[in-house]
């Protein structure tokens with residue numbers, strides 16, 4: 606297939622690009638490199654340096670006769686979205702409208718969208734399945750949910766099939782070491798821990814240890830980026846095979862606490878990784894884990910690389926080289 610990957614130079618986008626290249630697809634990456642990295646680009650993929658807000662450039666690119674478009678070009682820092690909602694409105698919402706209109710105008714029949722568990726907000730039951738209420742707690746999650754709704758309308762009115770993939774906590778790196786770009790100024794737990802392990806950061810702040818969890822720290826469902834990438838390929842096969850759209854969780858179904866992660870990182874890296882308990886971060890739920898039953902049933906997808914040691918080992922292999 607001929608695939609356009611918007612945001613394909615990013616941390617997740619580069620793993621998705623690698624997956625489609627590995628399965629023999631033709632790939633064009635469109636990325637503004639605002640957070641994506643040139644070092645994450647592959648020579649086998651065509652690269653167009655462009656912004657989703659540059660509609661003339663986007664529409665010219667979309668006229669490449671693509672069978673599908675993968676949309677991973679959104680800002681994703683939940684905390685930042687509550688301070689600067691305008692940049693999330695512009696990039697995530699306006700930018701997506703450009704993508705949808707470019708797909709409609711150029712006849713791209715399928716879109717796979719990088720959605721997020723953030724659309725669910727505070728869990729009312731666990732594990733969270735796709736029928737769980739969607740009440741996002743932050744503006745980032747709101748933008749993701751709104752984009753899901755736009756996709757529903759563009760299917761109804763323009764016949765564009767879609768897959769909304771609700772990622773839980775993305776982590777890890779390519780098991781074959783082919784992707785080595787570091788996220789810039791990460792806020793997520795595992796890259797923060799890796800920065801402390803490699804001396805790029807003095808210590809890890811643990812946001813609260815008084816939650817109703819076994820060790821008092823937050824529990825999340827960490828999913829390896831290669832498992833996420835495999836989920837994109839499976840979703841595209843599903844759309845091609847059934848001509849139907851779907852919205853599905855991609856998670857490991859395993860809950861790990863902050864201290865579980867820190868202890869594994871100390872063991873695998875052999876580094877002290879100083880950690881300090883501080884106050885809770887507003888908006889953080891105690892626990893958030895996925896049901897991936899629907900992905901198993903519809904996509905035949907299950908996480909293969911999302912065990913704790915693989916998540917930490919593949920991350921450390923990259924960070925130790927940059928230390």
Ligand code: WQD
Nearest residue numbers: 681683721723774792793794797810811812823825863889
């Ligand atoms: C994980 C756990 C923190 C950093 C966010 C977005 C979500 C999705 C994934 C894109 C929590 C604790 C964290 C630190 C800590 N993004 N923590 N110290 O908040 O579960 O989800 O990223 O789709 O939309 O909301 O991920 O990695 O920030 O936090 O103690 O320095 O680690 O409290 O329990 P989160 P996270």
